[in-house]
Amino acid sequence: MIRSYPKDTLIVGLAQIAPVWLNRAETLSKILDQVRAASEAGCHLVAFGEGLLPGYPFWIERTNGATFNSPIQKEIHAHYMDQAVQIEAGHLAPLCSAAKEFGVAVVLGCIERPLDRGGHSLYASLAYIDSNGAIQSVHRKLMPTYEERLTWSPGDGHGLRVHSLGAFTVGALNCWENWMPLARAALYGMGEDLHVSLWPGGAHNTQDNTRFVALESRSYVLSVSGLMRPSDFPKDTPHLSAILENSEGFLANGGSCIAGPDGQWVVEPLIGEEKLIVAEINHRRVREERQNFDPSGHYSRPDVLQLRVNRQRQSPILFDE
Numbered sequence: 530m531i532r533s534y535p536k537d538t539l540i541v542g543l544a545q546i547a548p549v550w551l552n553r554a555e556t557l558s559k560i561l562d563q564v565r566a567a568s569e570a571g572c573h574l575v576a577f578g579e580g581l582l583p584g585y586p587f588w589i590e591r592t593n594g595a596t597f598n599s600p601i602q603k604e605i606h607a608h609y610m611d612q613a614v615q616i617e618a619g620h621l622a623p624l625c626s627a628a629k630e631f632g633v634a635v636v637l638g639c640i641e642r643p644l645d646r647g648g649h650s651l652y653a654s655l656a657y658i659d660s661n662g663a664i665q666s667v668h669r670k671l672m673p674t675y676e677e678r679l680t681w682s683p684g685d686g687h688g689l690r691v692h693s694l695g696a697f698t699v700g701a702l703n704c705w706e707n708w709m710p711l712a713r714a715a716l717y718g719m720g721e722d723l724h725v726s727l728w729p730g731g732a733h734n735t736q737d738n739t740r741f742v743a744l745e746s747r748s749y750v751l752s753v754s755g756l757m758r759p760s761d762f763p764k765d766t767p768h769l770s771a772i773l774e775n776s777e778g779f780l781a782n783g784g785s786c787i788a789g790p791d792g793q794w795v796v797e798p799l800i801g802e803e804k805l806i807v808a809e810i811n812h813r814r815v816r817e818e819r820q821n822f823d824p825s826g827h828y829s830r831p832d833v834l835q836l837r838v839n840r841q842r843q844s845p846i847l848f849d850e
Contacts (some may be wrong), residue, residue, distance in 0.1 A: 534695030537698040537813050539723070542572035542633075543753040544808040545785040547707050547761040553612045553620065555640040556583050560637070561627050563805055564571060568631035570807045572659070573788050574694060578637040578785075579704045580653050583612040583640060585729040587757060588772045589676040596627050604678055605767050613642040613651055621656065621664065629662030634694055636701050636753075638727040641669065645844060646805060650682045650839040655727055657692055666685040666690040671712060680768075694810035697749075701725035707738050710733075713746065715838045717825045722748045722815045730755040730781025732798045744792030747818040749810050752788075756803055757781040790818040814837030 544563040549555035560577060567575035577586065577833070588594065588605050614620045620636075629637050641654035653670035665675060669684025689712070691700040700716035700723075707713070707726045716724065716763060724742060728734045735752040742748040757780040758790055759773050766772065785797040787808055822828050 530765045535743045537696050538809055538811050539573050539695045540551050540729055540807065540809050541751060541787070542567035542570060542575035543751055543785045543787070543796075544575055544577050544807060545754055545756055545783050546577070546581070546755070546803050547756040547758060548581050548717065550584040550587075550757070550762045551581040551609060551612045552763055556581065557620075557623060561623060564624070564631055564633055564635060565806050566825065567807075568633050570805065572807060574634045574636070574699070575805075576701075576727070576751055576753040577638055578753050579638040579655075579727040579729045581638050581755050582614055582643045583609075583839045585755060585757065585781065586677065588768070589679055591774065591776065592768060592771050593835050594676055594679050601768055601771070602679075608767050609640070609680065609718065610642060610649070610651060614639040614654075615642045615648070616645045616656075616664065616667065620788050621658070625658055625662040625664065628658045628660060632660045633690075634658065634660045634699075636699075636725050636727070638703065638755075641667065645772070645842065646682070651680060652684050653677070653681050653703050654684070655688070656701055657690075657699070657701065664730055665692055667728060668701065668703070671706055671709065674705045677713055685843040686715075686838055686840045689838060689840060691716060691721050694723070695811075697723040699723045699725065701727060703727050704729065704734070704747060707742060713742065716834050717746055718836060721746070722826070723810070724748050724811070726750060726752040728752060728754040728784065729755060730779075730783055732784030732800055735783045735786050735798050739786050740788045740792045740794070742836040743788035743790060746824055747822055748815060749790060750788045750796075752784070752786050754783045754785045755781050756783045756801075
């Protein structure tokens with residue numbers, strides 16, 4: 530499906546959904562349903578939370594995840610690896626086909642198991658799939674946060690890229706990368722004016738960061754979160770009783786929201802509900818707010834301050850042939 534873009538406006542969708550935890554196939558089915566729904570709602574872009582496919586590593590802090598050589602940790606991690614996304618194996622092909630069929634660009638948070646790093650380490654990645662169904666970039670989270678480091682590997686700068694979508698220039702970061710000033714500055718410097726923040730879920734993450742980044746960058750910021758309830762864990766999850774012990778209510782309560790380039794709410798954080806949030810944004814508002822502050826334009830001083838970004842995909846081996 531070929532979809533035209535209005536001169537200044539864009540319709541965006543934030544799919545605040547829960548995964549079928551650590552079940553890649555069933556979670557992907559839910560994601561495909563949301564892409565279809567986004568298309569039916571007229572969306573040009575739909576975004577999903579951090580690590581949604583196949584899920585965030587909720588088990589670590591609930592099962593003594595730092596215990597060295599723990600058989601429990603090894604078993605759950607191996608299961609996680611089995612359900613992770615290997616792009617080279619075509620695991621995102623159905624999503625690419627759906628993006629093309631429905632003419633919707635997709636920002637997806639996934640747990641990637643890439644062959645270019647041996648195929649046995651995991652990365653919190655975000656993929657940008659354009660409305661023609663092509664994967665345009667895959668960004669691996671630069672630094673996993675706290676207990677995440679026990680299952681995710683540090684990424685690199687290769688995926689720090691922006692993409693044209695109608696009047697907008699889209700960039701994205703995972704979770705606490707959105708607190709990293711230089712990661713944000715790299716995207717600003719490439720002309721970003723629509724920033725997508727991916728979170729595992731939690732209004733405590735999105736309440737302040739979303740508005741702050743919008744005001745700093747004079748851009749629209751879409752914060753899209755996952756959701757997680759005890760009922761979202763399949764019954765055959767390894768060590769399920771230990772993971773869910775003392776886990777009443779929400780493990781991740783959402784908090785998806787949108788802030789405008791003046792830092793004010795377009796959509797306030799949505800708590801505790803699976804929902805496709807749809808909103809129309811207008812690029813004119815970006816241009817209006819850039820009149821008094823443009824972080825990479827008239828308010829920058831590259832003669833004094835410059836950022837150097839290494840976008841080489843990192844590898845443990847280099848071949849000279």
